[in-house]
Amino acid sequence: MADVAQRANVSLMTVSRAIRGVEGISEQKRVEILKIARQLKYVPNSAARSLAVANSNLIGISLPTFAGEVFADILNGMRRTFDSAGYSSVIDTTEYNPEAELDWVRRLLSWKPAAIILTGIDHHPEVRDALRSAPIPVLEIWDQADDPIDVCVGIDHRAAGRVIGQHARDCGYEKPSFVSAPRGHDVRADARLQGIRDVFEGVDVLTRRPELSDAFSTGFEGTRDLIFAAKPDVIFFLNDHMAFGGLMACQMAGASVPDDVGIVGFNGLDITGVLPIRLTTVRTPRRLMGITGARNLLARINGVTVQRSTILPIEFCPGETTRSK
Amino acid sequence: MADVAQRANVSLMTVSRAIRGVEGISEQKRVEILKIARQLKYVPNSAARSLAVANSNLIGISLPTFAGEVFADILNGMRRTFDSAGYSSVIDTTEYNPEAELDWVRRLLSWKPAAIILTGIDHHPEVRDALRSAPIPVLEIWDQADDPIDVCVGIDHRAAGRVIGQHARDCGYEKPSFVSAPRGHDVRADARLQGIRDVFEGVDVLTRRPELSDAFSTGFEGTRDLIFAAKPDVIFFLNDHMAFGGLMACQMAGASVPDDVGIVGFNGLDITGVLPIRLTTVRTPRRLMGITGARNLLARINGVTVQRSTILPIEFCPGETTRSK
């Protein structure tokens, strides 16, 4: 920067102002300085800037995993928004491990990020502490929080569970089961299960939680085992990929869908667009959620107060994998 | 940090040494200081550190998109490795736009990252310039480069194209077509097409490049259109998700697979594990690629010289969606 200043015969401050595009400098000098900077291939030093102003244009984003469309969609919506606002994304995948998230949060805080985004609402207590006392906006996304760390944008997973549960009940199914992730592993799954139980009170909701592998096989294997053992008449799945695996398992086992077994997915993933049989599922506004979250956060960064908790609507899509009422 | 020093009755330097874990400080003081730091909730300032040492523990990773399993898998392999080495990932999605990548590279360089990773080998000329002259390791991943910016880990997409092309030929198919991404949009696709053409010389390789949407529908719609128009007897797809869409389209159109139409996917994605009919495809070592790339890069960061270009092997998986020889 000193080089640029010298070549332009101005002070460091003038160069700084020119580059940052702030007020208080003649348009002529600005153009001149920017030209010289380009010639000299001047690369600003963000660390120095960050040190001087005590913050950065980094935004931290923590998600459980890149696998599946869900978090990718959310991330996409957010990244787009942040990017055009000049922020860079420091991304973490926790693999559902709170300790890993804590480590990452600590490391991130040392960069004085402009904001931080966490997936879901259950975090390591120290994460909550650290973030509550940190003077930066925090967004919790995907779930609904009664008492978010700062702000929160998500859907009501329990209500979603009630919707699909009620539908199944209305269709005459009586022996539901749920192919899901390991308990405690994914609080959303637990919330949805709770919603299903709200409807099927007194009815046993079987929960099959196969070991982790990919969603398709998990759905496939979970279903295969269930069909031969517990013989449910309707199976809820954590997501549409699992549901597809389940569909394949039913087909292979000779169980007819939707008569012998009803299949209910979740999320409205891309694959539903090409299946020969319309999957009963719930469409979740993942991109919108990302965008809304990012907007809220940008507003917070700029000091605007926003609604603490935002619940986005979901859309229930009855299909042909459950009986008609 | 000054607070910690005062409370411990030592100088700033001693605290600095204690926290960094370097030599030249008594074990007793180190323990003492670390305890006080924790009590005081001391948060180091990475910007200051970065400014002093003129580098950072940030690693930049640029990929086209989060959609699909491919880049997610690669990313996963890398992130794991970097994370445990203490680096944070600054991630960008270019959406296949070289300008976007350039902007991001510029912004990233201002942070003096420890390394930078780009997907593929075709980049904005200024990206190459900027990175060639920057004193940091650069990894290009997924493709094979004759002349990488720095180092490169990938597969030989053209050779992969030849493998599937040859297989199709051996099975007696004569009228191939390729459902792919828009030309120029994805150089890997073009390389694979080239490989197919290497085999089917003189044979017209139809290329269907539907507008962007999700992979499943792209495969579905591309196939539907092709079947009625060009009537190919074998269709190659950019990936397995597209191939699945194609499979569904054939089923709907009453075209029997593999007799009327052969279907060839790519990548060996998760969905292949649950299909009732084994998909002919090519398994790509995506996770391994990520890990290998990350290891190479860490080696480079530590000054070790590594092979400039690494080609990973692929595995051809003949299935039931192509005729047997």
Added chain:
DNA sequence: CTGTTAGCGCGTTCAC
């Protein structure tokens, strides 16, 4: 509109 001064928090370099 422009320049000067001071300092952001840490690590390097040298003393002791």
Added chain:
DNA sequence: GTGAACGCGCTAACAG
């Protein structure tokens, strides 16, 4: 094994 001085590159706050 420990500490003091200096500087990394930039910007806030002021002075002109």
